[in-house]
Amino acid sequence: MQGRILLVEDDVILRSVASEVLQDMGWQVEEASSSSDAKAKFRAHAVDIKAAIIDIGLPDRKGDELARELRQMNDRLPIALVTGYGSESLEENFKDDPLVAYLGKPYDLDQLESLLEKFDLKNS
16 A cells, blocks of 8 residues: 545545545545545544545535645645646646646546656655
8 A cells, every 4th residue: 555545526426436546556545525524534544644636616615725724734735636627726826835736627547647646655
C-alpha cells in the first residue's frame, strides 16, 4: 500500500469507479459523499492521508470551500479539485497554492495516475 487518499465525490457510481482505480494503483481510499463526511474522515485519518481528491459539486458545500478548510487543517496536503466545468475561476482562487491541481470530468486512469505523480506522493 502506498498510503491513504481521501476521495470526496457525491455521485455513487463515479466514487465507486475512482475508488476501485485508486485501490488498483495501491492506495487505501477513504470515501466521502459530502463535505461534512469528508472532514470527519480527514480528522479520523489525518496522519495517514497523503492527498485529497475533491469534486466541486458537493451537496452540502462547494468542493473549493472544503479544499480551503482542509488546507487550514494541513497546509502540505496535495489537493485535486475535480470539475465537469472549466477550472479557470478555481485556478484563480488557488493560484498561489502549488499543492492544488485540477482534474476535468470525465477523467481516465492515465489522467488520475499523472495527477498523483505530479504530487510526488511517494516522497511525502
